[in-house]
Amino acid sequence: MLEQVPLQRLGHTIIVTLQGDLDDATVERIERAVTDEVAKVRARGVLIDVSGLAVVDSFVARVIARLVGMVALLGAVSTIVGIQPAVAITLVELGVPMDHVHTALNAEQGMARLRRMWDDTTGYRR
Amino acid sequence: MAEAGVDSALTAYETMIDSVTDYEIIRLDPEGTILTWPSGAKQLTGYSAEETVGQPLSMLYPSDEVPAERLLGELRVAADKGRHKIESWQSRRDGARFWASAVLTPIHGHDRSISGYVLVARDVSEAREQELAMRSMEQMLDAITDYEVIRLDQQGVVRSWNPGARTLKQFTAEEVIGHHVSMFYTEEDRRSGLAEREMAAAARAGRYETEGWRVRKDGSRFWSSISLSPIRDDKGEVTGYVKVARDLTDRREQEQLVQRQRDEILELSTPVIQVWDKVLVLPIIGTLDSARAARLTESLLERIAVDQAEVVILDISGVPAIDTDVAQHLLKTVEAARLMGTTSILSGVRPETAQAIVHLGIELGRLRSRNSLQDALQLALRLVGGGSADERVNAHA
Amino acid sequence: MTPLATAAEPRAPGEAPTLVQITGEADLLRVRSTLRAQAQVAGLGLTAATKLVTAGSELARNIVRYATHGQGVVLVETAEEGSRRGVRARFSDDGPGIVDLGAAMTDGYSSGGSMGLGLPGSRRLMDEFEIDSVPGRGTTIVICQWNR
Numbered sequence: 001m002l003e004q005v006p007l008q009r010l011g012h013t014i015i016v017t018l019q020g021d022l023d024d025a026t027v028e029r030i031e032r033a034v035t036d037e038v039a040k041v042r043a044r045g046v047l048i049d050v051s052g053l054a055v056v057d058s059f060v061a062r063v064i065a066r067l068v069g070m071v072a073l074l075g076a077v078s079t080i081v082g083i084q085p086a087v088a089i090t091l092v093e094l095g096v097p098m099d100h101v102h103t104a105l106n107a108e109q110g111m112a113r114l115r116r117m118w119d120d121t122t123g124y125r126r
Numbered sequence: 127m128a129e130a131g132v133d134s135a136l137t138a139y140e141t142m143i144d145s146v147t148d149y150e151i152i153r154l155d156p157e158g159t160i161l162t163w164p165s166g167a168k169q170l171t172g173y174s175a176e177e178t179v180g181q182p183l184s185m186l187y188p189s190d191e192v193p194a195e196r197l198l199g200e201l202r203v204a205a206d207k208g209r210h211k212i213e214s215w216q217s218r219r220d221g222a223r224f225w226a227s228a229v230l231t232p233i234h235g236h237d238r239s240i241s242g243y244v245l246v247a248r249d250v251s252e253a254r255e256q257e258l259a260m261r262s263m264e265q266m267l268d269a270i271t272d273y274e275v276i277r278l279d280q281q282g283v284v285r286s287w288n289p290g291a292r293t294l295k296q297f298t299a300e301e302v303i304g305h306h307v308s309m310f311y312t313e314e315d316r317r318s319g320l321a322e323r324e325m326a327a328a329a330r331a332g333r334y335e336t337e338g339w340r341v342r343k344d345g346s347r348f349w350s351s352i353s354l355s356p357i358r359d360d361k362g363e364v365t366g367y368v369k370v371a372r373d374l375t376d377r378r379e380q381e382q383l384v385q386r387q388r389d390e391i392l393e394l395s396t397p398v399i400q401v402w403d404k405v406l407v408l409p410i411i412g413t414l415d416s417a418r419a420a421r422l423t424e425s426l427l428e429r430i431a432v433d434q435a436e437v438v439i440l441d442i443s444g445v446p447a448i449d450t451d452v453a454q455h456l457l458k459t460v461e462a463a464r465l466m467g468t469t470s471i472l473s474g475v476r477p478e479t480a481q482a483i484v485h486l487g488i489e490l491g492r493l494r495s496r497n498s499l500q501d502a503l504q505l506a507l508r509l510v511g512g513g514s515a516d517e518r519v520n521a522h523a
Numbered sequence: 524m525t526p527l528a529t530a531a532e533p534r535a536p537g538e539a540p541t542l543v544q545i546t547g548e549a550d551l552l553r554v555r556s557t558l559r560a561q562a563q564v565a566g567l568g569l570t571a572a573t574k575l576v577t578a579g580s581e582l583a584r585n586i587v588r589y590a591t592h593g594q595g596v597v598l599v600e601t602a603e604e605g606s607r608r609g610v611r612a613r614f615s616d617d618g619p620g621i622v623d624l625g626a627a628m629t630d631g632y633s634s635g636g637s638m639g640l641g642l643p644g645s646r647r648l649m650d651e652f653e654i655d656s657v658p659g660r661g662t663t664i665v666i667c668q669w670n671r
C-alpha cells in the first residue's frame with residue numbers, strides 16, 4: 001500500500017499519479033484526498049495519470065468516473081491521461097460507462113486539454 | 127464397585143476437580159439435577175454455584191437447540207451405554223453460546239441402579255469452526271474432478287479425498303482416509319521416507335513442488351506433478367497439508383507451439399501507416415472476422431501508444447461486407463482509441479454499409495466519418511494542426 | 524479458518540494448479556498477481572493477459588462481496604489444447620449462490636447497488652466462461668483465456 005497519496009500541484013492543476021496494483025482501500029483513499037485537495041486549493045484542473053496502471057477493473061474505473069463527477073461539482077475540470085492500450089480494450093469490453101470522462105494521450109496533451117476545457121467552461125473564446 | 131467407594135472417591139476428587147479450569151466437570155443426580163459446581167464450570171459458563179446447584183441440567187442448554195426432553199434421552203443413552211458423547215450448543219450466563227463437547231458417564235450403585243452421572247464438558251467452538259471451514263472448503267474441492275486436491279494431517283495421514291483424486295488413483299475415499307499418504311508411493315520411495323521429506327520441505331519453504339512416479343490402486347504407475355502446501359493454525363504451527371496433484375503422462379509437444387506462434391506474428395503484421403506526424407491510417411483490406419478484427423484493434427492501439435498518435439483513420443473501403451459483429455467491433459475500437467486520448471475517423475463507408483449499420487440500430491455516438499480517404503486526411507490534419515480551438519475541443523469531446 | 528500457505532509462482536503446463544484462498548479484499552491483489560504470472564507462462568499477449576487479470580479481479584471481488592463471509596478459493600493452472608496454451612482459473616465459493624442466473628448475467632443487474640458489469644463483462648473478456656450456481660450451495664465459475 002502507498003504510504004502517502006501521490007498528489008502534486010502545478011499552478012492551478014493537481015496531478016494525480018496512479019501506479020502499481022492498487023487495493024480498493026487505497027483507491028478510495030486517493031479519491032478522498034483528491035477531492036479534499038481540489039476544494040482546499042481551489043484547483044481549476046485535475047490531471048489523472050494512469051499510465052502506470054496495468055489493470056483497471058470495474059471498481060477502479062468506477063472510482064475514477066465518480067472522481068471526475070465530484071471534481072466537476074467542485075467547479076474544476078479533469079482529464080485522464082495515459083490509459084494503456086490493453087486497458088482501453090478491456091474497459092470497452094467490460095462495458096464500464098466512461099462517456100463523460102475526458103482523455104488525453106499523455107500529461108503534456110492532458111495539460112493543454114485542461115486549459116481548453118477550463119476556457120470553455122468560463123466562456124472564454126480565443 | 128461399591129456405592130460408598132465411588133462416592134468417596136468422587137468427593138476426594140472434587141478438590142482436584144476444582145483446580146481444573148478449562149473443563150466443566152459436574153455431578154448430576156439420576157434425574158439430571160446439578161449437584162456440584164466447581165470453578166471450571168463457573169469459568170466456562172459464568173454461572174455461580176448458587177444459580178445452578180439444585181437446578182436441572184437443561185438450564186445449561188439453549189432450549190431451542192437442546193430441549194429438556196432430549197437431555198433426558200441423552201441421560202438414558204448414557205445409562206445404557208455406560209458412556210455417551212454429546213456435541214451441542216451450551217449457553218452462558220450472559221446469553222452467549224459456545225459449542226460444547228461433553229461426555230456423560232453414569233455412576234452405578236451396588237444394585238446396578240444409577241446413582242447419578244458425571245458430565246465433563248469442554249468449549250470446542252474454535253475447533254468446530256475450523257472443522258466447518260475445512261469441510262466447506264472440501265465441499266468446494268469436491269467439485270473438482272480433473273485433479274486431485276486432498277488434505278493430509280501433520281503426520282501425512284489422508285483426511286479428505288476428492289473426485290479428482292479418485293479418478294487419478296482409483297481409490298475410493300473409504301479406502302484411503304485414515305491411511306498414510308505413502309501408500310501411493312513406490313516401494314522404494316516408501317522405504318526411503320520420501321513422503322516425510324516432502325512434508326518437511328513444504329513446512330520449511332511454505333510450499334513444495336515436485337514430479338515423480340506414483341502408484342494407482344491397480345498397481346500401475348503414472349508420472350505425477352505434485353504441490354504440497356502446509357496449513358497453519360493461528361500460532362503458525364503446521365496442522366496439516368493440502369496436496370494438489372495431476373497426471374502428467376500425456377504432456378504435449380512444445381515445438382508445435384513455437385511454430386504456430388511464428389505464423390501468428392506474420393499474420394499480425396497488418397500495416398499501420400503513419401501519414402503525418404501524429405496521424406495514423408489503418409487500411410483494412412479483405413474480410414474481417416471477429417478474431418482478425420480483434421487482432422487489428424490490438425496492433426492499432428499498440429501503435430497509437432508508441433507513436434502517441436492523436437488521430438487515426440480507419441479506412442474500410444477495402445472491406446467487402448460489414449456485418450453486425452464487425453461493425454460493433456469497429457465501434458469498440460473507436461471507443462478504446464478515445465479512452466487513450468485519440469480521435470478516430472472512419473473512411474470509405476459504402477452506402478450498403480452505412481444502411482446496414484444504421485438499420486442494425488448500432489449507436490453511432492461521436493463517430494466521425496468521411497466518404498473518401500482524402501477527405502478523412504484533410505479532417506485529420508485540421509484536428510492535429512491548424513484547426514481552431516473549437517474544432518479541437520469538439521474533436522475530443 | 525487458518526490461511527493456507529500459497530505462493531503465486533506460476534505453474535508450468537500440466538502442473539498442478541496454484542490455489543489462492545480468498546478471505547477478504549486484500550486477497551484480490553494475490554489473485555491478480557497469480558493470474559498475471561500464469562498468463563506469462565502460457566504465453567498470453569498483453570491484451571489477453573490484461574483481460575484475464577481484469578475478469579479474475581471481478582470474479583474474486585464478487586466472492587468477497589457476495590459469498591458467505593467473503594470466502595472462496597481460486598485455482599489457477601495452465602491449460603493446453605493441441606498446441607495452444609492458455610490459463611484456466613476456477614472461482615468457487617459455498618455462499619448463497621445466484622437464484623436468477625439469467626438476470627445476473629445481464630448488464631446492469633446488481634443486487635449490491637453496483638454497476639452489474641462483473642459477470643457479463645467477464646464473459647465478454649474471456650474466451651471461455653462457464654458458470655454453475657446452486658442457490659444455497661454456492662457458485663463456481665471457470666474462465667479460460669487462450670494464447671491465440
Ligand SMILES: Nc1ncnc2c1ncn2[C@@H]1O[C@H](COP(=O)(O)OP(=O)(O)OP(=O)(O)O)[C@@H](O)[C@H]1O
Nearest residue numbers: 585589620627633634635637638639640641642662
Ligand atoms: N459469487 C457470488 N455469489 C452469490 N451471488 C453472486 C456472486 N457473484 C455475483 N453474484 C450476484 O450476481 C449479481 C451480478 O454480479 P456482477 O458482478 O455482474 O455485478 P455486481 O457485482 O453487482 O456489480 P459490479 O461487478 O459491476 O460491481 C450480483 O449483484 C450478485 O447478486
Ligand SMILES: [Mg+2]
Nearest residue numbers: 581585641642
Ligand atoms: Mg461484481
